[in-house]
Amino acid sequence: MVASDAKMAAQEWSVWYGATQALRAITLDILPREILGIIGPANSGKTSFLRSLNRMGELNPRFRCAGRIWLDGKDLYQGLDSQQVRCRVGIVFALPLPLPLSIRENVVYGPRVRGIRDRRRLDQLLEQSLRAASLWDEVKDRLDLPAMRLSGGQQQRLCIARTLAMEPEVILFDEPCSGLDPISTAKVEETMVQLKSRYTMVLVTNNTKQAARVSDRVAFFLMGELIELDRTGVMFTTPRDSRTNDYLTGRFG
Numbered sequence: 734m735v736a737s738d739a740k741m742a743a744q745e746w747s748v749w750y751g752a753t754q755a756l757r758a759i760t761l762d763i764l765p766r767e768i769l770g771i772i773g774p775a776n777s778g779k780t781s782f783l784r785s786l787n788r789m790g791e792l793n794p795r796f797r798c799a800g801r802i803w804l805d806g807k808d809l810y811q812g813l814d815s816q817q818v819r820c821r822v823g824i825v826f827a828l829p830l831p832l833p834l835s836i837r838e839n840v841v842y843g844p845r846v847r848g849i850r851d852r853r854r855l856d857q858l859l860e861q862s863l864r865a866a867s868l869w870d871e872v873k874d875r876l877d878l879p880a881m882r883l884s885g886g887q888q889q890r891l892c893i894a895r896t897l898a899m900e901p902e903v904i905l906f907d908e909p910c911s912g913l914d915p916i917s918t919a920k921v922e923e924t925m926v927q928l929k930s931r932y933t934m935v936l937v938t939n940n941t942k943q944a945a946r947v948s949d950r951v952a953f954f955l956m957g958e959l960i961e962l963d964r965t966g967v968m969f970t971t972p973r974d975s976r977t978n979d980y981l982t983g984r985f986g
């Protein structure tokens with residue numbers, strides 16, 4: 734059953750690419766201002782689920798889906814426009830891919846495309862997004878330098894700032910630290926925790942320790958199925974399903 738106060742919810746959600754089924758009747762809810770971690774081995778459907786939540790999956794012509802996804806009680810696939818959904822539900826990918834532009838232009842590019850032209854409003858979005866992404870102090874004196882000159886960790890926080898500049902309600906992260914060193918990873922994790930007061934977040938990670946550090950609840954996916962979902966403390970100490978336990982103790986994955 735889907736909780737009525739959920740920010741988003743999936744109900745019997747299945748996905749196929751051609752004949753390959755990637756997700757099998759996933760039902761879960763995402764609560765307002767939580768970080769929901771999604772863990773599971775390769776090919777378990779984590780990315781497919783994440784991309785279902787902002788209608789990016791359907792950009793692949795072989796994508797097919799069944800079931801329903803809700804955003805604030807509205808049907809994501811029938812009641813809402815896909816462009817609007819992608820603004821309301823932002824995504825940050827594994828590899829930071831800044832545009833070959835300045836730091837400033839990277840952040841204001843999206844808002845400009847959305848039609849915001851007022852210089853003061855763009856400056857305000859720039860500062861507020863960089864601050865929220867914990868990057869402002871490091872770049873405020875060099876906003877017009879190429880974004881490519883930033884370190885990998887700074888580039889990933891810049892990508893978070895770009896997503897924030899679109900003023901989303903939900904932020905999806907697909908293994909956002911997979912290419913980062915431990916210090917940069919810690920900064921991105923800190924940023925996510927700080928963002929929790931204002932945003933609902935879903936974090937897909939291959940790193941179970943990361944899920945344990947930052948998630949409020951964790952879902953374990955295996956071969957396209959949701960095996961178990963629980964509060965982080967419970968999941969990591971007393972999982973109910975033996976497959977979750979096997980994964981968490983490193984028996985496979």
Ligand SMILES: Nc1ncnc2c1ncn2[C@@H]1O[C@H](COP(=O)(O)OP(=O)(O)OP(=O)(O)O)[C@@H](O)[C@H]1O
Binds near residue numbers: 754781
């Ligand atoms: N674009 C695609 N075309 C065809 N099959 C795909 C596509 N993307 C994913 N799949 C298949 O769907 C299944 C789930 O893949 P998905 O990428 O969602 O898993 P994942 O849990 O994110 O894996 P990983 O940890 O490797 O990122 C896999 O069997 C995969 O081969």
Ligand SMILES: [Mg+2]
Binds near residue numbers: 779780781
């Ligand atoms: Mg993936």
